[in-house]
Amino acid sequence: xxxxxxxxxxxxxxxxxxxxxxxxxxxxxxxxxxxxxxxxxxxxxxxxxxxxxxxxxxxxxxxxxxxxxxxxxxxxxxxxxxxxxxxxxxxxxxxxxxxxxxxxxxxxxxxxx
Amino acid sequence: xxxxxxxxxxxxxxxxxxxxxxxxxxxxxxxxxxxxxxxxxxxxxxxxxxxxxxxxxxxxxxxxxxxxxxxxxxxxxxxxxxxxxxxxxxxxxxxxxxxxxxxxxxxxxxxxxxx
Numbered sequence: 001x002x003x004x005x006x007x008x009x010x011x012x013x014x015x016x017x018x019x020x021x022x023x024x025x026x027x028x029x030x031x032x033x034x035x036x037x038x039x040x041x042x043x044x045x046x047x048x049x050x051x052x053x054x055x056x057x058x059x060x061x062x063x064x065x066x067x068x069x070x071x072x073x074x075x076x077x078x079x080x081x082x083x084x085x086x087x088x089x090x091x092x093x094x095x096x097x098x099x100x101x102x103x104x105x106x107x108x109x110x111x112x113x
Numbered sequence: 114x115x116x117x118x119x120x121x122x123x124x125x126x127x128x129x130x131x132x133x134x135x136x137x138x139x140x141x142x143x144x145x146x147x148x149x150x151x152x153x154x155x156x157x158x159x160x161x162x163x164x165x166x167x168x169x170x171x172x173x174x175x176x177x178x179x180x181x182x183x184x185x186x187x188x189x190x191x192x193x194x195x196x197x198x199x200x201x202x203x204x205x206x207x208x209x210x211x212x213x214x215x216x217x218x219x220x221x222x223x224x225x226x227x228x
Contacts, residue, residue, distance in 0.1 A: 041224070100161060
């Protein structure tokens with residue numbers, strides 16, 4: 001059974017700093033990995049999707065990497081802003097999938113102005 | 114991309130009653146998913162709903178408790194039956210848009226509180 005863990009559970013950093021969020025998964029036979037952000041009282045917004053054959057994806061100040069063999073992904077946020085404050089979730093889709101996502105436990109990020 | 118709406122956005126219900134949550138998508142999609150997010154926890158998949166067939170439930174979830182309808186390619190409902198306080202959660206629907214393995218889009222969620 002796939003298990004997804006995110007460390008740390010919560011993180012506070014001053015505005016302007018670069019930061020890294022971590023995600024690990026136990027079964028490397030994944031189809032893809034997605035990073036989402038969740039704002040209080042709102043649904044999820046997809047940030048980046050990495051296919052299993054890819055090693056990284058970039059969107060603006062965000063860069064996500066994937067090391068499938070070691071079961072790890074990182075989300076790098078450059079030059080953090082208060083608007084980046086949210087809970088960040090990673091999720092993996094199983095291979096031969098039914099496309100269902102297994103979610104991590106989330107990292108609650110607070111950017112201090 | 115896909116735009117997803119859910120109704121109601123929130124509700125407070127008495128134990129023993131049932132609530133039906135609606136999910137509407139602005140595009141035709143094959144697969145729709147229903148997730149639950151209990152307080153302080155991450156998302157757990159309840160079931161996958163394909164149009165024209167019965168929903169597929171994940172371990173720990175049963176049709177009698179969470180009946181699902183999928184009458185067409187843009188709409189689905191999830192009913193939370195015979196509710197108890199343990200059912201207090203955010204319920205989210207999602208769709209996969211663009212093909213297998215593509216980005217999943219989520220609705221804004223329905224916040225349910227059962228007293």
